[in-house]
Amino acid sequence: MATRSFTSRRELEQHSFPSAVALLVPLGAILLQALLPRPFPRLAILDLPLIVTIFFAVSRRNPVAGTLTGAAIGLLQDALTAQPIGVNGMAKSVIGYIAASIGIQVDVENLTTRILINFGFFLINSFLLFLINRRLLGLTNFHIYWGHEFIRAAINTFVAIPIFFLLDNTKRNE
Template sequence: MTLLVPLAAILLQVLLPKAIPKLAILDLPLIATIFFAVARRSPIAGTLTGALIGLMQDALTNQPIGVNGMAKCVIGYIAASIGVKVDVENIGTRVLMNFAFSLLESVLLYLIQSRLLGLPGFHLLWLHEVIRALANTAVALPVFLFLDRGKRMI
């Protein structure tokens, strides 16, 4: 399950927007990163999980290699660190975490692409990012419940 879910999330992230362009707003690898980082409650494991998922996502998309890897690495570390201290099984906590991490990823991607890589023309549209965060949060909640059930069955 630990390998299959992130791989499925990455493949769906690559394939779904080609079939239905409006689904490009979702970031399924981010949801997988948050879930596994919080579930393991180890900042080192969360960092490695985020880095691996992000690098695999970069390899299958048209992003420069490492952009998503760096962003999801930071998200994985913070999510795992929060998972150690806070009850992450609470639905309210999950809503706040997914929303905040989605916004944080947008900021990190902007900083990496505009400041670190110096790519021209990369802008942050706040209304779009808030809508993206809401959509990712709405999708993350049932995904988390489904993955929780799978975790209990093992």
């Protein structure tokens, strides 16, 4: 008689990555984010560390790992940029947690889902950065222009999709 095992979606589809990928991809994204806007100022619109945070969080489908990944990437990004230490760390840790939680419930391998998730998380990240700068740091001169943020979210989503497909090739099923 056949037995049926009921496991959660999270248990079925968690992915891990080779250590080199898990370490070098975020570091590469952070370094590119810190160095590319200097010779090419228009590339400052990209947020490569956020793209990497979203990818690893939705792929691992573990909220704790997503939070820690976001915090580590954000803090390293803060250390290499002019932001006060912790601003990106807080925002990206929240994004990592939410992304991993959504990854448990939703098919994040679908192209449409990836587009919506990336676009939404870029807007949420902008809102979190606004709240952190205005409310926690008290920077009254920090403003957000939502038209610019929608364009920024669209551009980053356009860049994120090919990066997601490239990084998909590095996944290992657990």
